[in-house]
Amino acid sequence: MTPEIFKYMVTLAYVVLVFWLSWIGMRRTKDIRGFSIGNKDLNPYLIGITLAASISSTATFVINPGFVYSHGLSAYIHYGLAGSLGILTAFLVLTRGFLRLGESSNALTIPQWIFYRYNHRGLSLFFAFINLLSITFVVLILVGCSLLVTGLFPIEQKTALVLVLVFVFSYVLMGGTYAHAYTNTLQGVMMLGITVLLFAQGWKYFAGDPVAALNAVGQGYGDVFNGSSDLYFDFFSVFVSGFVVTFALMLQPHILTKILYLRSERDIGKFIGTTVVVGSIFTLMLMIGFYARLAGLEVANQDAVVRDYLLFEFGSSLWGEYMLALVFLTLLAAGMSTLDGILVSLSAVVVNDIVEPLFGSRYNGLLLSRIVLVMVGVLGVILAWNPPPLIGLFAQKGVYGLAAASIVPILFGVLVRRHIPLWVVLGAALIGLTAHLGLNLSGLVKNPAVSASYAIVLALGYGFVGLLATRAGAPDKQIDYIPS
Template sequence: MSAEIFKYLCVGFYAVLTLWLSWIGMRKTKDIKGFSIGNKDMSPWVIGVTMAASISSTATFVINPGFVYVHGLSAFIHYAVAGTAGIMSAFLLLTRRFRQLGDANGAITIPDWVYQRYQSRSLSVFFALINLLSIAFVVLILVGCSLLLSQLFPISQTWSLTLILLFVFSYVLMGGSYAHAYTNTLQGVMMIGVALFLFIQGWYHFGGDVMGSLQSIGENYARVFNPDSNLYYDFFSVFLSGFVITFALMMQPHILTKMLYLKDDGDVNRFLWTTFLAGACFMLMLAIGFYAQLKGLQVERQDAVVVSYIAAEFSAYDWGPYVLVFISITLLAAGMSTLDGILVSLSAMVVKDLYQPFAGAEFKSGSGLRLSRWVLVGVGAMAYLVALNPPALVGLFAQKGVYGLVAASVVPILLGTLSRKAPSVVVAWGAAASGLLAHIVGLFVFEIANPAVAATYAIAISALFALFFTVLNSLKNKNKSDSFEFISSPVEKTR
């Protein structure tokens, strides 16, 4: 069988299998709740792989190795070490309690969870609006996937973009969260296999001396803090911002809502182990940035490093074209695994948290399901228009938008999850608004180059705001209590 025929057969098989899994999901999707978080009947193993695939996606498999290619060891540590620590900390701290609160109140989206916890419709609407910043990440994924598809087939990037958009939106429209989970399980298994294969196969580039090989590229390239880098140059930019921002990124709607898929606390540990192990495998893809440098590749466009590497690495072998086909399809699947999750969460959020509160008693779950599908079409059109002419560094573009979202989200969600009683709405509002504003000021007024650094400062400001007003409220309540005791004491004596 020729490599060309093999390519079309593999792509066709993947497309048919994905649509079949979506059709199974569609049969289980009867209303907006089933579309958003399912019916609590998914295996924790499935949800764990789905979660890991949603986190990793095009950013880990296509975009972030480009940062390692340019900035070296400092970028690898930023994403693989500090980032992984942030992910694990967030899940261990939040999963059980967040799921319990969401399950008790019947929440199906993050803004809905915020409303149930804080009993503030205005805060819920604010969260729904800022979550629309996730569209920036949709653009990143579409651009990354279109690069891969145009490399795989002799078609333009515009046509690649169009085909990917139509394919992903078609299967998400069918099955919602079930289509997302079932297809992500398939995609996640493929991603694990390819990540392990590429990491092990390319290890020979180090020649048995990892640090020596990296130092041959450049002395600063092999440093934990790279003085030549404008992004990863000190402890704050490499470690602290990597940990804080990755922890905060777990507050994204397409990630945090996975915890609401779980049926009960008995599923939590299996879910966490599956997520951590699959995620560790995915992080191995970052080494492709090193391999591309050691291979001597000159890649002008940072976002194209992975595509260029796999084409150069396997083109010389007789079996290379066959492997290249499977790897390319898997990299496409990596992007789609996050894209479909974002689309499900965005469409459900617009309906549940922006439309439904103002629809009144006439709103019906069936109409909500139909409307959520129409919202998908609108989101796709917006993202498509931006992706046709994307920014030069689409990775930084996506980070600026998404990091603004998490800078506003992390403190209110942490307070709501970890507090026994519902925290003050004023504190939550102030923390959210100050986090978003500080991120914008850091990027566009102080011109901080690394969005993770700007977002870390913003989260710190948000936390300080929340702490200050929490202490202030506590002192006010204490003063009121003291005043009451002072006034009531003489009454007791009179009696």
């Protein structure tokens, strides 16, 4: 069998398997609740793998290694070490309380959760609309996946964009959450295998001394704080912003709502343990940025570092061409594992938290959620058709803004037992969103993680002042659902 035939055969086998899993999911999806969060019958280990794959995706597997390639060790620590600690801390702090309130209120989405916690429809509508900022991450994934497809098949990037979207939509439209969970488990296992393989295969470029190899690249490249970098140059930009913004990113709808898949609190330990272990292994993909730099590759487009490295590493031998097909296919699966989750969560938000509150429930929710999926996908392709340079920074502008706006309403909603006035949570949300966008879009702060972290600190400060000013307030009616 030639490598060309093998490439098409494994791709076809992957497509068939994904559609089979989606068909199983479709049989178990009967209504909008099942489409959004399932029927509380998913295994916690499966949910953990699903979540780890959703968190990692195209950012970790395709785009972020480009930052490591350009900025060195400081970028690796920012995304790998500080980010992993942020993820672990977020789930340890939030999981139990969020699940309790979510189960008691039967919430399907984060805006709906916020409505039940604060009992204010206007606040939940505000969050429903700003959750649409997640479309920037859809653009990142579409661009990253299209770059991989062009490395695997002889087609143009715009054609690849459409093919990726059509494929993901076709299986998510069938089964919603079940299709997302089943296919993500398959994709997560594939991602684990390829991550370990690529990490081990590229270690040779360190020549037995990683520190010396990185320092030899250039001044600052092997430093924890890269003084020559405009993004990762001090303790705050490397450690603090990486931890803070990743903690806040766990509040994204396609991530935090995974907690609502759990059957009970007994599953929390298995869920968190699986997520952290699998997610930590996935961060080893960032090493490709080092490998590409040490191999001497000159890559003009930072976003294409992974694609160009793989073609360089595996494209010159017969065995390598077989491996290339498997690796590219797995990296595509990594992107799709997050794209399908975002699409499911966005469609659920639009239907549950925008359409029904504004226009009533006279529409078929399941049908409408699938229509919304198509609309979101079309918008994503339009934005990705002529993508901006450094697509990673573009996506961070939008997603980090959502994270900065969400931190106080969700964190305080889980941890604070008493009633929190609307002006406290809404004010903090507006401060987080506007401060991040103002600092970053004005050019005052180039790194979106830094601008978002400043915004989060301001929002938290405002929130704590608001709590102190209202400490004699009446107990909240949701007090029983919040952990002590």
